[in-house]
Amino acid sequence: MPDVFGDEPRPWVLADGIEPESPEGAALLRNATKVTFLDPEIEITDQVRQADYDAYVVFGDAADVEGHLFVLQFGGSGPADNHRIQDGILILYARYDVFSNDGYAERLLGPADSVPAEAAELAKISLAPFLQTKRPRDLLHRVIPYGNREPDSEGITRLVSEQDGPPCAGYWNRPTGSSQWWWLPEDAPDADRWISAVFAAWRGTDPVRFPSGPDWSDEPSWMTQAEIATQKALGEHLLHERKVILEMAETRRKLEQERAARKEEADSAERLLLTGQGQALVREVQDALEEFGFTVIDADSLPSRQHEKLEDLRVSHGDWITLAEVKGYGRRRTAKTNDLQQVQRAVVRYVLTEQRAPDARWYVVNQMAGSDPARRPRPLASSPDDVTTFAKDGGLVIDTADLFRLREAVRGGTITADEARTLLRESTGVLSFTNDAQIHDPRSDLPSRLSDPHSGEASQGQR
Incomplete structure (x- = not known):
C-alpha cells in the first residue's frame, strides 16, 4: 500500500x-x-x-x-x-x-x-x-x-x-x-x-x-449527568436573564421616546418663557399666570385698542388689577429701561379711561431668549435707580426664567398656586424666586425661597 x-x-x-x-x-x-x-x-x-x-x-x-x-x-x-x-x-x-x-x-x-x-x-x-x-x-x-x-x-x-x-x-x-x-x-x-x-x-x-x-x-x-443538569439550569437562567434585559431595554426605549415627546411639547409651550418672543411669549406668560389663578385679558383684544399699542396683558384677581408689558429680546440683548416708560404710558391711559389707578404694574421680560437662563444677568441690574422708582408705584420686574421656575414649583407641589399668586401680587422691584427645594432639599420651607415682596432694589440678589 x-x-x-x-x-x-x-x-x-x-x-x-x-x-x-x-x-x-x-x-x-x-x-x-x-x-x-x-x-x-x-x-x-x-x-x-x-x-x-x-x-x-x-x-x-x-x-x-x-x-x-x-x-x-x-x-x-x-x-x-x-x-x-x-x-x-x-x-x-x-x-x-x-x-x-x-x-x-x-x-x-x-x-x-x-x-x-x-x-x-x-x-x-x-x-x-x-x-x-x-x-x-x-x-x-x-x-x-x-x-x-x-x-x-x-x-x-x-x-x-x-x-x-x-x-x-x-x-x-x-x-x-x-x-x-x-x-x-x-x-x-x-x-x-x-x-x-x-x-x-x-x-x-x-x-x-x-x-x-x-x-x-x-x-x-x-459530560456527566450532574454537569448536564447544571448546564441546562444555566441555560434556562441565561434565557430568563436575557428576557429581563430585553424587557428593560424595551421599557427604556419607550421612556426615551416619551421623554423626547415631552421635550418637544415643552419646547412649543412652557419653554417659550425661556426661548420665545412676540405673541408666542405673550400667550405663554398668559397661560402661566392663569395657572396661578389670575384672570388674564389680552389687552390688544379690547375694543378701545384697535389703533393704539399699550400694555400687553391685564391681570386681575377679584378687584385687584395690574397692567403687564411683555417683552422678549434675543441674542445678547437684555431688559431696557425704556420699557418701563411704556408701562407708565399704559398706566396713564388706564387712569384716564377707567377713572382709577391699577393696583400694580408689571414688566415681564425674556432676556437673551434661547440662551442658558442660568447665565443671564438680573433684569435692569445696571439701572437700580430706575427700578427703585418703578417699585415705588407698585412696579414689579419679572424675569420669565423666574416665572418658569415658579410655575414648575406649583406643578411640583413645592408651593401652592395661592402662594405663587400672593408672591406676585405683593412683590415690587425685581422678582427673585429660586426653587431650591426642587434641586436641593425638598423639606425647605416656603419663606427661604421667596424674595422680600417689598424689597425693591434689594431683591435683585442671586436667584
Whole structure:
C-alpha cells in the first residue's frame, strides 16, 4: 500500500475573507486540524481541490463551492446574480425589503427549538439584540426556480426571524449531500464565538467529519449527568436573564421616546418663557399666570385698542388689577429701561379711561431668549435707580426664567398656586424666586425661597 503524505485528522477547512491573525482566524485554528486561508484574488478552483475539505467559512460573497462542504457564511450572497443557487433546486438569498415592510419589524423571534444549544444561546444573547436595532435587515427566502410560488421560508431553520416574517439568520440542509449552509449578517457581533458554536453543531450532525473539538469535555457525549443538569439550569437562567434585559431595554426605549415627546411639547409651550418672543411669549406668560389663578385679558383684544399699542396683558384677581408689558429680546440683548416708560404710558391711559389707578404694574421680560437662563444677568441690574422708582408705584420686574421656575414649583407641589399668586401680587422691584427645594432639599420651607415682596432694589440678589 503506497504511503500517503499530508494526511491529517479532520476537519479540513477553507477560510475565505479571513486573516489568520484575526479572532475569527484563531477560532478556526482552534476548531479545525487544517485551515487553508484562500487568496481572494485567485479562483478557488485554482487554489485547492474542494473534495479534500470538509467545510468552507466565508465573510462576504461565497465562491462556487461543492455540495459536500459544510458552509458558514457571514453576509454576502452566492456566486450568481446576487443569489445563492444550490443545485438548481433552491435559491436562498439575503437582501433588503424583499416584500413590503420586511426588514423593519419591531418584534423578533428567537431560535427554533431544533437549533443546537450553543448556537441557540448565542442567538439569544448576542444576535437577537443586535438585529433588534438594525434597520433594514438582510433576510433569507427560499425560491423555486421557474415556479409560480412566492418565496417562503420552508426548509430554513431560523436563528432569529422577524415575527410573522422571514428569518434574519438561519441555516438549511444542502440538497446535494448531508451538509449544511449557515448564514449570518456580515456585521453580526461575536463572529469568533459563532464559528465555535457552528462547529459544535456540525460535530453533532457529522461526528466523523467533525470529531471532538478543543473543548471536548464540554460536549454532552463526555459530560456527566450532574454537569448536564447544571448546564441546562444555566441555560434556562441565561434565557430568563436575557428576557429581563430585553424587557428593560424595551421599557427604556419607550421612556426615551416619551421623554423626547415631552421635550418637544415643552419646547412649543412652557419653554417659550425661556426661548420665545412676540405673541408666542405673550400667550405663554398668559397661560402661566392663569395657572396661578389670575384672570388674564389680552389687552390688544379690547375694543378701545384697535389703533393704539399699550400694555400687553391685564391681570386681575377679584378687584385687584395690574397692567403687564411683555417683552422678549434675543441674542445678547437684555431688559431696557425704556420699557418701563411704556408701562407708565399704559398706566396713564388706564387712569384716564377707567377713572382709577391699577393696583400694580408689571414688566415681564425674556432676556437673551434661547440662551442658558442660568447665565443671564438680573433684569435692569445696571439701572437700580430706575427700578427703585418703578417699585415705588407698585412696579414689579419679572424675569420669565423666574416665572418658569415658579410655575414648575406649583406643578411640583413645592408651593401652592395661592402662594405663587400672593408672591406676585405683593412683590415690587425685581422678582427673585429660586426653587431650591426642587434641586436641593425638598423639606425647605416656603419663606427661604421667596424674595422680600417689598424689597425693591434689594431683591435683585442671586436667584
